[in-house]
Amino acid sequence: QQQVKQSPQSLIVQKGGISIINCAYENTAFDYFPWYQQFPGKGPALLIAIRPDVSEKKEGRFTISFNKSAKQFSLHIMDSQPGDSATYFCAASEHGGSQGNLIFGKGTKLSVKP
Amino acid sequence: DGGITQSPKYLFRKEGQNVTLSCEQNLNHDAMYWYRQDPGQGLRLIYYSQIVNDFQKGDIAEGYSVSREKKESFPLTVTSAQKNPTAFYLCAISETGKFDGYTFGSGTRLTVV
Numbered sequence: 187q188q189q190v191k192q193s194p195q196s197l198i199v200q201k202g203g204i205s206i207i208n209c210a211y212e213n214t215a216f217d218y219f220p221w222y223q224q225f226p227g228k229g230p231a232l233l234i235a236i237r238p239d240v241s242e243k244k245e246g247r248f249t250i251s252f253n254k255s256a257k258q259f260s261l262h263i264m265d266s267q268p269g270d271s272a273t274y275f276c277a278a279s280e281h282g283g284s285q286g287n288l289i290f291g292k293g294t295k296l297s298v299k300p
Numbered sequence: 301d302g303g304i305t306q307s308p309k310y311l312f313r314k315e316g317q318n319v320t321l322s323c324e325q326n327l328n329h330d331a332m333y334w335y336r337q338d339p340g341q342g343l344r345l346i347y348y349s350q351i352v353n354d355f356q357k358g359d360i361a362e363g364y365s366v367s368r369e370k371k372e373s374f375p376l377t378v379t380s381a382q383k384n385p386t387a388f389y390l391c392a393i394s395e396t397g398k399f400d401g402y403t404f405g406s407g408t409r410l411t412v413v
Contacts, residue, residue: 195340220401229306229390229404230343275342287333287358288402292342 190278192291199298205263207294209276212257216278220288221250221261224273233274234261266298303327306391306405313385313412321376321408323391329403330396332374336360337388337407346389349374350396378410385412 191210199205209219220235236243236250236259243250249262263270273295277288304325313319323332334346345358349368363382368374378385388409392402 192342218399222404227407227409229392229406230402231404232401235401287345287348290335290343292340 190276190289190291192276192294194294195292196295197297199266199296201266201268201298201300203266203298205266205270205296205298206260207274207276207296208258208260209278209291210256210258211278213278213280214257215280216289217281218279219250219252219259220277221248222275222277222290224275224293230275263296266296268298268300271296271298304391304393304403304405306389306408308408309406311408311410313410315412316380318380319378319385319410321378321389321391321410323374323376323405325372325393327393327403328371329393330371331394332368333392333394333402334358334364334366334374334376335390335392337390343390346376385410 193208217238221233222230223233224230234245234248234250236252238254241252247264252259273293275293276291279288307322331350333348335343336346337343344360346364347355347358347366349355352368352371355366355368363379365377388407390407391405394402
């Protein structure tokens with residue numbers, strides 16, 4: 187019930203291509219869905235987040251698509267660049283995160299080839 | 301890292317020794333968290349605290365202990381009871397009133413030999 191399942195585990199994309207990472211959840215009480223980006227040896231940094239009142243949120247080249255009925259959400263990176271090479275984590279929490287804790291997916295290692 | 305400091309960055313200890321990892325913040329956030337990261341395992345919650353002098357166990361609290369005597373500090377002790385302590389440890393903070401995700405520290409890599 188508390189899991190967030192993330193796929194794929196690793197992803198290789200050519201420069202300029204679209205990177206797509208998917209996450210699925212079971213707990214219908216989840217109402218906050220962030221994505222984090224982590225470079226080697228660093229802590230994760232918040233990239234973009236969505237709440238279930240909208241189906242899509244875009245910030246620059248990064249877009250979250252959210253499908254409440256399917257209990258799935260995904261991160262799309264347009265015009266992928268070598269500097270986007272990192273590990274990406276999806277997460278989810280209840281009560282907008284204010285009372286509970288973020289439950290993380292296992293991560294996707296993205297490599298963008300020049 | 302935006303007002304949250306973890307130290308040291310690397311830590312080596314002999315098996316059977318307790319070791320304490322430091323996490324300090326100056327953003328006046330109420331909530332603090334400790335996560336453990338292992339390759340392919342994602343981030344797993346060890347302990348969290350939402351107010352001073354109070355904390356709760358996460359999913360993998362066995363072999364760890366914490367304290368929250370001051371709002372700005374949340375140290376984690378890895379005890380000799382933790383069977384596999386070698387990992388990357390991450391501290392995070394968040395506001396409880398207006399939640400806008402976590403801010404993570406830069407992490408401590410602990411190696412037990």
